[in-house]
Amino acid sequence: MTRTFDPQRIRNAFDKAAESYDQAAVLQKEVCKRLLEKLEVVRLSPQWILDAGSGTGEAVKPLQKKYKKAEVVVLDLSEHMLEKAAGQGALFRKPHQVCANIESLPFADNSFDLLFSSLAMQWCNDLGATLVEFKRVLKPGALLQFATFGPDTLKELRTSWQQVDGAVHVNNFIDMHDIGDGLLQAGFAEPVMESEIITVNYQEVDTLMQDLRDIGANVTASGHRQGLLTRNMLKQLREAYEVYRQQDVLPASYEVVYGHAWVAPAESKTESGDIMVMFTG
DSSP: OBOOOOHHHHHHHHHHHHHHHHHHOHHHHHHHHHHHHGGGGOOOOOSEEEEETOTTTTTHHHHHHHSTTOEEEEEESOHHHHHHHTTOSBTTBOOEEEEOOTTSOOSOTTOEEEEEEESOGGGOSBHHHHHHHHHHHEEEEEEEEEEEEOTTTTHHHHHHHHTTOSSOOSOOOOOHHHHHHHHHHTTOEEEEEEEEEEEEEESOHHHHHHHHHHTTOOOOTTOSOSSOOOHHHHHHHHHHHGGGOBTTBEEEEEEEEEEEEEOOOTTSOOOOOOOEEEEOO
């Protein structure tokens, strides 16, 4: 579960996208909303919550509303995103801000009761090590609740680009079952995984690509491609993507993977076991 993202390039992309993010991040906001809804069935009274990869802070107000006595820490690699997140929350209950990489959390062991992460884990170079780090900062009995992207995300765009050249234009995403295995290997208990396909429709592929730039998601794990995109390449991409047009719209598929897992209570031993898997959508 290792890849080769350049953290500085990711930081630069999200810093640049901070102003345009909230307007373009329709899917990201919907996923965050659905992930928050999954907490409704969980019995938990956290004192400290970490929003890991918080972006502009979409989850802050709902987390504060649900857990009225909790302190929320927003952590992001992008300082400009954190500046936006700082404006979230109640007037006298602003979130604590930390600029750091979720792969190396600057917190002591056993610091948080809930670690919430919506669409940030797909940027990790070593997801297995990241899950170990998540468990380290969580207290016994704490909960990890997350959403990330699965392999079918942007499959239409990936396939269309493959007909144009051999460069990597769309990232590959980790399979839900491998994430579940990673949770067990990291020592989490009772992992539950589920996935759904969310489709966003566009009139033109150019708009999809602009949205990806506007949210900072145009960074690939392989680094910079060789050379600039030419008009001819874009023309070929548009033609290749047209095969997916239905009812006068172009679909962009996102495989959203949701998961939660517990840290075993202090008096219990974490044992490996089965992963509960559910498919929806």
